Amino acid sequence: xxxxxxxxxxxxxxxxxxxxxxxxxxxxxxxGKVFGLLGRNGAxxxxxxRMLATILVPTSGTATVAGFDIVEKPAEVRRRIGxxxxxxxxxxxxxxxxxxxxxxxxxxxAPPAIAGRIEALTQPFGLAELLDRRVGKMSTGMKxxxxxxxxxxxxxxxxxxxxxxxxxxxxxxxxxxxLIQELKGKGRTVIFSTHIMTxxxxxxxxxxxxEEGEILARGDTESIRARAPSRSLEDVFVSIVGEKxxxx
Amino acid sequence: MTGRTLAVYRKEILDTLRDGRxxxxxxxxxxxxxxxxxGFMSWIQSRNNQExxxxxxxxxxxxxxxxxxxxxxxxxxxxVTAVPLQAPPPTLEGAGVDAALVIPSxxxxxxxxxxxxxxxxxxxxxxxxxxxxxxxxxxxxDDVRRTLTVSWANSLGANARSAPTFTVERKDISSKNExxxxxxxxxxxxxxxxxxxxxSMHTAVDATTGEKERxxxxxxxxxxxxxxxxxxxxxxAVLTASLTGAVTGITGLWITFNVVTRxxxxxxxxxxxxxxxxxxxLLLFLTILPTAIFFSATLVxxxxxxxxxxxxxxxxxxxxxxxxxxxxxxxxxxxxxxSRFFIPILNxxxxxxxxxxxxxxxxxxxxxxxxxxxxxxxxxVIAVRLFSNESVLFRT
Numbered sequence: 001x002x003x004x005x006x007x008x009x010x011x012x013x014x015x016x017x018x019x020x021x022x023x024x025x026x027x028x029x030x031x032g033k034v035f036g037l038l039g040r041n042g043a044x045x046x047x048x049x050r051m052l053a054t055i056l057v058p059t060s061g062t063a064t065v066a067g068f069d070i071v072e073k074p075a076e077v078r079r080r081i082g083x084x085x086x087x088x089x090x091x092x093x094x095x096x097x098x099x100x101x102x103x104x105x106x107x108x109x110a111p112p113a114i115a116g117r118i119e120a121l122t123q124p125f126g127l128a129e130l131l132d133r134r135v136g137k138m139s140t141g142m143k144x145x146x147x148x149x150x151x152x153x154x155x156x157x158x159x160x161x162x163x164x165x166x167x168x169x170x171x172x173x174x175x176x177x178x179l180i181q182e183l184k185g186k187g188r189t190v191i192f193s194t195h196i197m198t199x200x201x202x203x204x205x206x207x208x209x210x211e212e213g214e215i216l217a218r219g220d221t222e223s224i225r226a227r228a229p230s231r232s233l234e235d236v237f238v239s240i241v242g243e244k245x246x247x248x
Numbered sequence: 249m250t251g252r253t254l255a256v257y258r259k260e261i262l263d264t265l266r267d268g269r270x271x272x273x274x275x276x277x278x279x280x281x282x283x284x285x286x287g288f289m290s291w292i293q294s295r296n297n298q299e300x301x302x303x304x305x306x307x308x309x310x311x312x313x314x315x316x317x318x319x320x321x322x323x324x325x326x327x328v329t330a331v332p333l334q335a336p337p338p339t340l341e342g343a344g345v346d347a348a349l350v351i352p353s354x355x356x357x358x359x360x361x362x363x364x365x366x367x368x369x370x371x372x373x374x375x376x377x378x379x380x381x382x383x384x385x386x387x388x389x390d391d392v393r394r395t396l397t398v399s400w401a402n403s404l405g406a407n408a409r410s411a412p413t414f415t416v417e418r419k420d421i422s423s424k425n426e427x428x429x430x431x432x433x434x435x436x437x438x439x440x441x442x443x444x445x446x447x448s449m450h451t452a453v454d455a456t457t458g459e460k461e462r463x464x465x466x467x468x469x470x471x472x473x474x475x476x477x478x479x480x481x482x483x484x485a486v487l488t489a490s491l492t493g494a495v496t497g498i499t500g501l502w503i504t505f506n507v508v509t510r511x512x513x514x515x516x517x518x519x520x521x522x523x524x525x526x527x528x529x530l531l532l533f534l535t536i537l538p539t540a541i542f543f544s545a546t547l548v549x550x551x552x553x554x555x556x557x558x559x560x561x562x563x564x565x566x567x568x569x570x571x572x573x574x575x576x577x578x579x580x581x582x583x584x585x586x587s588r589f590f591i592p593i594l595n596x597x598x599x600x601x602x603x604x605x606x607x608x609x610x611x612x613x614x615x616x617x618x619x620x621x622x623x624x625x626x627x628x629v630i631a632v633r634l635f636s637n638e639s640v641l642f643r644t
Contacts, residue, residue: 011639012639051467052472053469053470054469055466055469055470055638056638056642057638075472075474076494078470078471078472078473081470083466083467083470085466086466087460087463087466088463088466088467089463089464090464090467091462091464091569092462103471104468104471106468106473107471107472108472108473150467154472160470161419
């Protein structure tokens, strides 16, 4: 489970001064559900997810991930999460097996456990052809499969996906969304950010629309969609965010 | 040249001029670096000269009675103690002198006959004190030449201006082994410092800034590994690369001196024996270790700070150049003052020089290793802190 209460993040820039990226957001993501964070570029989605992944430290507010406070127990949090961002890449000079072993070791897994996990993931993720090939020689689709395997390798309770389909073609995006649904089916807590409304409509149980670091609307997907006569999430999003922009 | 070529040229120049780091490297850095370099080297040189002047040397003299006044002239030279010897010494060390002036017997008769005569100054170029003694004796040799000339003129009642040649020859009696040891002591500490710096640069920048540039940084930051685990693991990898670079570099040097020169025509005669025993090799390795850790941690810290590979390489180059200058500071000093053993990098080069010349002073060794160890630990802490600082890691 993820519980976020009045979480804030302000960046300090020597030239621009204080830049509030997240301005006191609160939400809860439950196990077995997919929580979607919807927003435009620069709305604060990545900063929020980076705070939950303990990559960034919040300026104020609290959040717990899998029962551990992200500020007080960051190591415990990291042990229990899998983090995938659409921007992140893999190490080109490693083979698939070396890459998975590396991340397994970072997760604290022993070599026999790593070998067993590689074997277990080979069939479902189609890793057989990737294990002894260098990442740099893989196609985009192969890299995507390997990325997903990396995220679930240590069987995390909580999965944080930051625009995971960014830069992927339809097939790649479909595979990622399929995995998220599968993880949800296994009772994992999944938080997922996107600016693609159709993706959110398809897989999210709950949604928060974020703009300028504030949550403008939050609720289950159906209730959010019901805010527009067309029942289109995109229309709701444009209406809510557009209003905020006009008010600025 | 086409308009397109000029367009590309204009764009690249514009791009460069708008890059603060390029501006710094081209227009600011040289005005800081070169004066600093020159200042440092001049300071080292002037201190070396002062130290050389303060060295006391013992100069043996054989056949002093044949040329009255020479012994007194020698004794009058600053810092020189003239030691009478019965015969040319088989070794300077055995005679307890740093150099020896050998006046051959029968020189007076030879002078009277109008024959040329040769006085030899035996010394070792490979030994700093011995070569300092030779330098110190140099002005006295002029007196010797004058004495010989006047002596000849007096014996014949002739004009001293038409005197025959009296040679006072400086004769370097260093063996090939001694010369090899001398050059090893001069070159190896410097080359080791240079090689560990060169060997660690690429790996350090690739392992840190490269993570940012390749967008792999977040993946490791979100794992169970602590920032300390990540930085220390990376520093160890950089350390391995730098030590490997140093070992292969020294091996290459050894092969060049001890093997290649034997097969290259014309080099055999000048070939030196660059022999380093396993005990010394081990000591060199152990003493370079704290400095290699210091270097590796410094470059990892720089890599954490840099925004791009280009920026990281630029900063790493500055560290590399600083290492070269500090290494250069180890040239030309046999017994440097204790204060220099507090300067990282320079202290290691100086200590290694003492190891190679069998003149290790325990206080120097403790100071050098202690200072380097502390510097390495401080740099590691800085590197971990930088790697834990989000405003540094994610600065744009």
